[in-house]
Amino acid sequence: MSYQLLEEDEGWEEDQDKAFLALPILGCVFKKSYYDNVAEHNRSTLVLPKNLVIHYYARSIEECERKTEIFELYQREVRERELRGVFKENTYGLEPVKDIKEDDRRQGLTPPLDDPDKPREFLEQHCYLDLDGDGYKEPYVVTVHKSSKKVARIVHRIKDVVTEQSVKIEELTSRIKSLAEGVQQPQDPNNVTPQELAQIQQIEQTINSMQAQIEQIAQEKPKVLKINAVEYYTKYSFIPSPDGGFYDLGFGALLSPINDSVNTILNQLIDSGSLQNASGGFIGRGARIKGGRITFRQNEWHKVDVTGASLRDNIVPMPVNQPSAVLFQLLSLLIGYAEKIGSVTEAMTGENPGQNTPAYNMSAMLEQGLQVFNAIFKRVYRSQRSEFRKLFNLNAIYLDPEEYFTYQDSDNKALKVDYTSDPKDLIPAADPNAFSSKEKAMKAQAVREAAQSVPGYDPVKVEKRFLESMDIPDVDEVFPLVPEMDEEGNETGAMVLKFPPQPDPQLEIEKADMQRRTLEGQSRAEKDTMLAMSKVNVDEATIIKLMAEAAKVADEPELERLKLLHKDQESIRKSLTEIAKLDDKRKAESRVDGKSSNT
Template sequence: MATNVDKALTSANPLLDNEPFQLELDLDLDDSPSTQTQLDDGSIEITLGESTSPTDTDEDISFDANLADYLDESVLATLASDLIDEVETDIQSRKDWVETYVKGMEVLGLKYEERMEPWEDACGVYSAVLSEAAIRFQAETMQETFPAAGPVKTLILGESTPEKEKAAERVRDDMNYQITEVMSEYRTEHERALFNLALAGSVFKKVYFDPNLDRQVSITVPAEDIIVPWGATDLNTAERVTHILRKTKLEMQKLQASEFYRDVDLGEARSYHTDLEKKKAEDSGFTITDDNRYSLFECHADLVIPGFDAAEDEDNLSPLPSPYVVTLDRGSQTILSIRRNWEPHLPSPAHPTGTATQRPTPTPLKRQHFVHYPYIIGFGFYGLGLIHIIGGYARAGTSLIRQLVDAGTLNNLPGGLKARGMRIKGDDTPIAPGEFRDVDIPSGAIRDNIMPLPYKEPSQVLLALLNQITEEGRRLGAISDLNVSDMSANAPVGTTLAILERTLKPMAAVQARVHYAMKQEFKLLKALIAEYAPSQYDYKPSHANRKARREDYATTEVIPVSDPNSSTMAQRVVQYQAIMQMAQAAPQIYDLPYLHRQMIEVLGVKNADKILPMPEDQTPRDPISENMAVMIGKPVKAFIYQDHDAHISAHMTFLQDPMIAATLGQNPMAQQMQAALMAHVAEHLGYSYRKQIEEQLGVPLPPPDKPLPEEFEVQLSRLVADASKQLVQMHQSQAAQQQAQQQAQDPLLQIQQQELQVKQQDIQRKAQKDALDAKQADRRLSLEEQRLLLDAQKSGAQLQAQDKQNADRLKMDLMKTVVQQQRKPKEK
């Protein structure tokens, strides 16, 4: 860089000439960058010929900019070479997994092999155990994870409130609408992912925002196109994740024209073949066909980009790696783009203390775009699929099937030896049934000139071995059928459930992994919808306006509808049948309507809320509508904010109406209607009592179903107890005062009171009369007793006198007898 400075002095010695000193500078900077700094003394310091680093202008670079446009070609070349070497090392680390996968693909059974050995058109069928297992897994998992209503349900974050519940319903409906209607490719991509997952053991979903479609997308990426170090644990902690992309020349031109990739000349596309393609060609003996598309490496890695990464500290200036996405052309080894791969609101590595920083971190957390679906967790990063598990069984079954079919072919159409010179018209084509051909024989009988080879029929031993191997493969692949004949029709539900659980447990574990992966995928989709989607819904949502979209997504979590604990509908139905049997033994401790509602939903019946409405499904109604609902047997519910006194008055008046009572009296369901309405009145009465307690306390009570801390609950109970006592006293005084007012103001009540007083006086008079009668009766009884005593005394005296007379008479008679006896001897 040339800099010419010409100095001109007005005189040889300015001090002697007393002329002002002048210095003229003629600077030829050649458009070189320069900086000017004003010093404290007023002078200006000019720095010439120094280039600025990317960090010096980083504040002018947008967050989503292509950083490759700001780096030197030598830096890009070094970075590309290092990344390619590391990716090739990652490819070599999964060599054993690829070899097993390729060998299993040969016996998948989705094609027919035209064989030329041991003879032309020999049997070329394959065992169907692999394809059967993959197709069944795809069908069962698709039914569980993608029902007709959509694959998403919601989970409320934090405390559940009616507003959050309504927001969760809107998010659920919107996510299902986006996946089933807007993202028209999602179902096909999901089915393709499940089929690849079953066979390969791993499949990936890439979730990103497509500016061409102006919406979020989720595409399936087969395991062979995602290169991860074999020793990595998961995608979040992997050192590198490389996605192999293939772009046509037209697609590359569009991406370069939109400035998504650097506008560099890549030349003609150079073919690149993955390790899986090479292995397939090697085992098949074919030559790989060159592809006219560009092969790109999209590397998601933690890198140190010169000029863009912050130092660990100011002393040693040791840079820390940050997450970037580097896209390069594998054929020309040219980097096309380098972009930051973390959330914009997190601190920038180049400015860790900038104003946009929310929390200090040495390096930001990388933004994830991929979701890993594993089938069976194996020894390394990639999962084990059906090819790795039962591929050997499929290969052995294929060999046995071909042997059996070939043996049957040879037995039905045998070959043999014939004498030289013997001619058969029609050559050696098989003789059709009922066909006779002419034969020219040199001499002797035909059987002497033809000797068929002794081919045997298909071996029963091979057939039994084939069945055994096939059954073992189906059992190991968790696709064996349950022998229903082994179970009794009268077996307890628990026994049936145990058998189902034992049979379905391996597949349940696989579907649990699918459930977890779908949960991560839905989180990424939710974040994209909340970030890029419009702030209002595409339709009119229920219970809200159209502008509540982002607010709803902020308070709601999305999860799959599948149940990781019950992998099939049969298992869930048997579980609910067991609960129903338990509920029959003690129905009073179960919520039977909710249990029946859950059973209907498990069976997949649509509109379960209309078939069996629940109280929580009800909306606030006026008292007349509630009365009408009770009359037709529909549930009603009271809400805490309603005017409960007005509702109670309207319901009680409805019950006391003589016309309504006369009409309902003829209805056989009258008692149930009255009980339902009185239960609803009791619910209003409870809310009314709660409101009165709150008035006594002077503060509102916590929500009825909100859990309370122990200390707070104890203090609240004491306050409520005091308030309830005060409320009872107030009610008692009000009742007494009301009664007094009624007595003072109601004439009818006064007449009734007077009649009551007259009755009381009559009762007192009768009581007094009864007392006098009792006294008189006592006196009569006493006189009677005295009379009886006198009579007894008189009777005693008369008896004594009579006894005396009888004694005297007896004495007289005795004396007469004695005198007569004395007179008789004298007379003799």
């Protein structure tokens, strides 16, 4: 869908920009999502409130019984639709000349009287009509030429039909599913008790009976209970109207009276200052000044036939009051009030509110000021989610089974089967609770710090989310991931780092030093064992020699004592031999562990 919105529908991004600019001024805007039969792809266009007529007290755009869009088409565009069979062929004639507004007349904006290329105005009404005369109105889209009142197109907008049979079938299917899930499996499949067998057979009979009912109901003539209509329009709301009206409020409605008052006061202050700066008044007959306009230049004097005192007495300036200080204070009050309504303060516009302002106070002020926009951002998020889901449904209807497209010199394809799931599974990748990039970065940083101290986090996803919150371009190139493979070379579905983390040099040095100490200890132990073994062998040889000498002299007590000593030496030698074997086994295991860790 990203390719469809940004590349295929070239006007979507520009319309979205216009919508977000007009939304705070007008209070609400609309997006129309539909399949364009001429362009042969989905489109989502901007519709301003003045071009969409809806009952003022309609509960929602989905529940409105009738809505009419006003749009214009050039004669060429009308003919293209007629050739494609979208419009009925009609002769509309020239468009009538509209009444000129007074504001346009003052600015000299007058439309041409007979322009053959003037766009034609059409009305597209989404309504309910009973064209088949069955007493139930079905949803239709009727397009009419406004001036000639000729119908150009009538097409249905039926999404699905709810019948009495479908309701019963859905209920029976739900019961069959619950019965099948509630069957208890026998504890021993090879030895099923009669009670368990009877219970299973009873459930099977019930399910078979319900399936037979479903087949019988499917053969009946359908009785229509409701027809759900396809909704084309998505409403983007700014501030809901307090009187419950459909059209919402924007800054244009909230600030317009204040703006008019500010303009009036400014004009009065400027007029008062201009009158005071201008020289004008009354001249008496005694001034004896020639008639006509008298102009002055620098260092220029004019002669008059009168004395200075008489001239001063006969010239009286017109009395003019100074610009009112009360009006100026009122002007400041209105401007400040307008700034509060629009939440346009120094801090909100990025200006420095003053020196020595604590960072915590500044952050708290910004957070409190943005609370006004929090609900607005959530409404925009819900509206955009609704728009994307409408486009999702359009793909499920109009997309080819395999849609091929080329993007950045690479061939790609989109499958229609990908759009057959529930549209509610489509959720925009946005956080309506985080309405500033700084707040998103702070949240990602908090999660990152928690992941370093608390177990259970996925470090790969945490790091990727942190990079995305910082608006780092090409995150997949900076932090690449590859599919995880099992021992058989199959993908497990998880993503792992393409470049595994490198070992810490300091830890490697400490590890090598520990291994050196271990080897030195093993060498000393082997040396001590060998020395002990040599001493045992020497002592054993000495004992054997003494035993031979004692046997010659027939010294029985000495011979018995030497035999006992010989047994002790043999026990010591066996113990040393076992210790040597254990050391060899430990060395072999350490070599295997070293190879596996290096691998």
